[in-house]
Amino acid sequence: MSVTDQYLANNVAYAADFTGPLPLPPSKHVAVVACMDARLDVYRILGLNDGEAHVIRNAGGVVTDDEIRSLAISQRLLGTTEIILIHHTDCGMLTFTDDDFKRDIQTETGQKPEWAAEAFGDLDEDVRQSITRIKNSPFITKTSSLRGFVFDVATGRLNEVSA
Amino acid sequence: MSVTDQYLANNVAYAADFTGPLPLPPSKHVAVVACMDARLDVYRILGLNDGEAHVIRNAGGVVTDDEIRSLAISQRLLGTTEIILIHHTDCGMLTFTDDDFKRDIQTETGQKPEWAAEAFGDLDEDVRQSITRIKNSPFITKTSSLRGFVFDVATGRLNEVSA
Numbered sequence: 001m002s003v004t005d006q007y008l009a010n011n012v013a014y015a016a017d018f019t020g021p022l023p024l025p026p027s028k029h030v031a032v033v034a035c036m037d038a039r040l041d042v043y044r045i046l047g048l049n050d051g052e053a054h055v056i057r058n059a060g061g062v063v064t065d066d067e068i069r070s071l072a073i074s075q076r077l078l079g080t081t082e083i084i085l086i087h088h089t090d091c092g093m094l095t096f097t098d099d100d101f102k103r104d105i106q107t108e109t110g111q112k113p114e115w116a117a118e119a120f121g122d123l124d125e126d127v128r129q130s131i132t133r134i135k136n137s138p139f140i141t142k143t144s145s146l147r148g149f150v151f152d153v154a155t156g157r158l159n160e161v162s163a
Numbered sequence: 164m165s166v167t168d169q170y171l172a173n174n175v176a177y178a179a180d181f182t183g184p185l186p187l188p189p190s191k192h193v194a195v196v197a198c199m200d201a202r203l204d205v206y207r208i209l210g211l212n213d214g215e216a217h218v219i220r221n222a223g224g225v226v227t228d229d230e231i232r233s234l235a236i237s238q239r240l241l242g243t244t245e246i247i248l249i250h251h252t253d254c255g256m257l258t259f260t261d262d263d264f265k266r267d268i269q270t271e272t273g274q275k276p277e278w279a280a281e282a283f284g285d286l287d288e289d290v291r292q293s294i295t296r297i298k299n300s301p302f303i304t305k306t307s308s309l310r311g312f313v314f315d316v317a318t319g320r321l322n323e324v325s326a
Contacts, residue, residue, distance in 0.1 A: 002308050003191045004245050010210025011321045018319025024253055026201040028166045036217040036233055038189040041206045047173025053166075054199040057220040059233035065278045066229035070199055070222040073280065076267065077255055082167050090187055092240055104239065109301050115228045117236065138274050145165050156181025158174045 022051035024078065030054070031074045033130070034086035035061035035093075039153050042086065054080060060093040061086055062118045062126065063133040068140065075142040083134065085148035086158070087127050093119050123150050127161040185214035187241065193217070194237045196293070197249035198224035198256075202316050205249065217243060223256040224249055225281045225289065226296040231303065238305040246297065246306055249321070250290050251314035256282050286313050290324040 030053035034042050042048065042055050054074045056067055063085075074080045098117040106112040120126040127148035134140050149158040193216035197205050205211065205218050217237045219230055226248075237243045261280040269275040283289040290311035297303050312321040 002245060003193050004247055004308050004310055007193070007209040007211070007247070008321060011208055011319075014208055014210065015319035020202070020319060021253065021317040022202050024200075024202075024255055030166050030170070031199075036194075036219045036237065037187075038211075038214045038216050038218070039183070039185050039187075040218075041211075041213055043204045043206060045174055045177055046170040047177065048170070048201075048204075050204055051201045053201050055201070055203075055220055056199045056222075057218050058229055059219075059236040064229045064232075066221055066227045069227075069276070069278050069280060072268070072276070073222040073255065073264070074199065076264070077259060082165060084167055084170065090184065092187055092236065096240060101236070101239070105235065105302055108304065111301050113232070113235070113302055115232050117232060138272050139268055139276055141272065145167050147167055153184040156174075156178035156183060158171060 026051065026053050026078060026080055028052040029080045030082045030084065031056065031071055031080040032084045032086065033061055033063065033067055035059070035088055035091060037088055037091065040086065040088060040151060045151060045158065060091065060118050060120065061130070063130040064118065068137050071134065072139045075140060081142050081144040083143055083146045085127055085130050086151050087123050088151035088153055089123070090153050091123065094121065124161045128163070189214065189216050189241060189243055191215040192243045193245045193247060194219065194234055194243040195247045195249065196224055196226065196230055198222070198251055198254060200251055200254065203249065203251060203314060208314060208319070208321065223254065223281050223283065223289070224293070226293040227281065231300050234297065235302045238303065244305050244307040246309045248290055248293050248311035249314050250286050251316055252286070253316050254286065257284065287324045291326070
């Protein structure tokens with residue numbers, strides 16, 4: 001039995017108590033961009049209820065074209081205006097370099113990715129540069145609040161990164 | 164008081180009961196790619212516990228270069244092997260076309276995004292093409308299981324998309 005099958009069994013229990021459907025647009029007009037890290041249960045960390053906020057996640061919680069795409073759709077079609085960025089301590093992105101990562105892939109496959117791996121060496125600095133990428137995008141035009149945080153995986157606390 | 168500030172107050176309560184830290188690598192070796200939709204509380208839908216699975220999310224749950232980047236990091240550096248894709252009914256991506264979305268942005272800002280918006284017209288078809296994009300990537304080489312689902316926002320159930 002795969003883990004996927006175990007999770008599907010969990011879903012049967014989830015659906016048994018489910019009350020839906022809720023409306024499509026996020027009721028709190030918030031979009032969160034967070035790292036994919038397994039220890040970041042974003043709904044619990046922020047106390048999100050179903051239907052309140054978009055949650056966008058990737059390796060590092062970095063802002064690439066795909067996060068700009070998602071945020072543009074979130075703001076323009078579904079009315080979000082506040083953006084919350086969440087990076088975290090003990091992040092995998094601090095443990096390697098783009099060059100080494102892409103070299104390993106090339107060694108295995110004969111081909112190097114054309115994209116950046118987006119590894120970083122300083123958490124606060126990367127939160128700030130993610131904020132800057134959003135501010136500098138010509139396609140994110142509806143923002144009323146844009147704040148970045150580092151989640152501490154030892155304490156559960158969000159610590160704001162100053163500009 | 165912004166919604167962000169309300170969520171930060173929730174985080175104080177979350178941290179009060181927090182027990183950590185957990186290890187960095189996902190203990191169940193799973194990566195989930197899901198839509199950013201506010202009604203998809205992925206941890207609850209699948210019964211994920213903290214630390215078990217990477218969760219990658221964007222508008223539509225589609226697979227672009229950034230999801231390939233995240234999955235490559237997830238598999239190569241952090242040992243995941245199973246991939247679960249989750250799209251859902253009543254998705255915003257069914258409600259527009261790339262051409263209209265990009266035209267609206269150009270009308271407002273004078274500039275058209277160079278990226279695809281990734282709108283789609285058929286849920287099952289888009290799950291299948293996301294699976295195909297992962298299978299066709301030369302950089303995702305550690306996959307033991309790759310399955311796609313549509314989450315029903317009215318019932319809470321995951322329904323598998325056949326290949």
